[in-house]
Amino acid sequence: MTLKKTILASVIGAAFAGATLMPLAASAETLRIGYSADFETLDLHEQLSGGVLRFSHMTFDPLVRWTKDFEFEPRLATEWEQTDDTHTRFTLREGVTFHSGNEFTAKDVVWTIERLKESPDYRAIFEPIESVEAVDDYTVEITTAEPYPLLLNLATYIFPMDSEFYTGETEDGNAKDEIVKAGNTFASRNASGTGPFKVTNRRQGVRVDMERFEDYWDTESPGNVSEIVLTPIAENASRVAALLSGSVDFIDAVPPNDLDRVRDAQGANLVEVPGTRIIGFQLNEETVEAFQDERVRQAVDLAINQEGIADRLMRGFATPAAQFSPEGYAGHNPELTPRYDLERAQALMAEAGFEEGFSVDMIAPNNRYVNDAQIAQAVANMLSRINITVNLRTMPLAQYWPEYDERASDIAMIGWHSDTEDTANFFQYLTFCIDEESGAGQYNYGSYCNEEIDALVTEADSEVDLERRAEMLQQAEAMLYEDAGFVMLHWQNLAYGAADGIDIEPVVNAIDFPYLGDLVIER
């Protein structure tokens, strides 16, 4: 009997204690997220994708990160200094611990950069870094082969990993640090970073649970999210419905058709951010001889009403573009604006001897970019006004890339986001003369080639005077505009939806990696 009473008393006592503790627990906030896609893996270096980078910013911290205005904000690196043309020293933050309890030091940075150089997805981007060395526990020195102006851009990709945690062998004898795509590796299932959240439970494609790391170094961060439940909801309509019905607090990628619905909804808010992904078309000069003529390319560009597409088709959810670089990028040239002029386009076609026009094939994906198939259809209609008859085929992404790689169609749609958040990257992949050896022009569908532009961009890429470099890149944009080497449409905007009281605006940015560690919830 006494035993029973004791149990009873302790149960009541526990319940009472629980009840009194409640007000304290109430300041802890749970954020329920509905993202359009799950991150593919927990291994930061297995795949360079938006999803994995979003995860990186939740569970890890980069050396530096982008602010909303494309400035660098110190994170795990507190200071940096270029000692000569090819050497840069980073001073690291002290007193930072990993989720595993290990202390963060220079050796972790060295280990991480060396692993990045082994990663198939990052190898090409980290090519300019020749070596990295720990000078002392809180200083690293990075050596580049050539003078390289974008080292800080690369540093936004360096999320130091817990070298001790990832060293050794698993029970089945595999190295813990191995990078295997689609492999069931240790690093793809376990993570130890320095970031604000640690993963407590994950069912891939279904749900991820995270909780705030109690020893997080950034005690000045106003963020008060203590728990995150992330559910991937791929279907646009369902994701919006989940927000509007209050089942989730925060969603990404609100589709253009639902912008007004979310904006006007009670209890939910819409936050729009101009994006950095350029959407455009490439004209195949190999299959259509006419596209080798600068006048025909210009006519195509002039015939397309970028502002009309951004206004009507995208419902204002895009910024009309006449160059690769969005505002904030070094190469953004404010003088270049869309130049829709149908009469001039027709005149140019006549001048080039194509008054009668011709007919071409066009391919576009139908599930990759916002409204991609409809945009392609609109462009096809616009081209018919300069007598170019377009035979459009749209297809899902999985089939689109093999088709794109074949370069058999005459016009192809592409969207591109610069991995380095820098202008040169657009040129190097999309318009450089194709060189299979160096990999230049890997996505130059149309085999467009202008050696002057290439030379200018290449020169800019080893120019360490950033102002001078920006001028060169802006000039390159102007030359490409003149030559109509790439048909620009718009930069796709980003739209997030958040429930009332979730102040998402300060933590979202143009690169689409919300800094959720700093998110403040006031309900």
Place this chain on the structure above:
Amino acid sequence: MIAFLIKRLMHAVLVMFVISLLAFAIQDNLGDPVAQMVGQSVPESERQALRERLGLTDPFLVQYARFAKNAVQGDFGNSYFYGEPALEVIGRHLPATLELVFAATLIIVLFSVPIGVYSAIKPRSLISRFFMSASIIGISIPVFLTAIVLIQIFSIGITVSIFPDATGWGSWLNGLLSTSGNMPSFGRGYDLVHVFGSWDTNLATLSGLQHLVLPAVSLASIMLPLFVRLIRAEMMEVMQSEYVKYARAKGISMRRVYFVHALKNTMLPVITVGGVQIGTMVAYTILTETVFQWPGMGLMFLDAINRADIPLIVSYLMIVGVIFVVTNTVVDLIYGLVNPTVKLTGKPA
């Protein structure tokens, strides 16, 4: 009986073989999985190396032979996206789908029998006519639309203001037609109860059941009208038969005639159709699960197609093939129990 089961087992093996061959044959049209497994700036040489590691560059027959050899030993390959054996991935998603199908079947059985019987007994009554027209509408509305409408009405809520709000009756009608929403609109919820293995159930908690309601109703919306009409038609036919007339002539109570004599014989064709339809329902879950983000096999399959995750696609198709064979076998067994004149033998019928 034993011979019958053995024969069915051989059917299942044959079905799996044919499906796997077909699935493999179309894999080239599914697209390139590698493009979605690498970042945009990865050079072609790296991509080619990955294709070779995954064995995608081998000729069709070599790939199939390798797959078949492993499959016989129970290894269906690793999913590209999940990085785990495809069968494990499917096993994890299977319980969610089965619970959904179970709940939808329950709704169908509970509603179709009374409605079907009633409208057969009283074909001219207003209520019967209402159910018949409603069933036509139900059959013709796609699941996708039903699901979205259900979400709008019961999860988000609608505000009706077509009646004058100033008048008493107007605001009463507006209030009557408006809904406040707040039914869960996606997923299985956070209150799952672990049963065993990879099976967490929705059926044990109130919140779990709430999450199940809308998806189950929308999944049932296609089959329910079908069964109402089927039961009604069969019942009306049975009511005309000699033995029912004889039973009535004997003066047995109508209730007994309807529910003991007539209904039993009505159920025979219903069981046959029902068995086949349960298999079809597994296929319909693809739509329902997509809209409600229900983490079952259907959603997983659609994702796999978008990613050209070939091992997962092939395994899913084979598993669904087996589900069809199993449900058909079970139907045949039940048929034997309900109708003793049916003999199950190994001989072709």
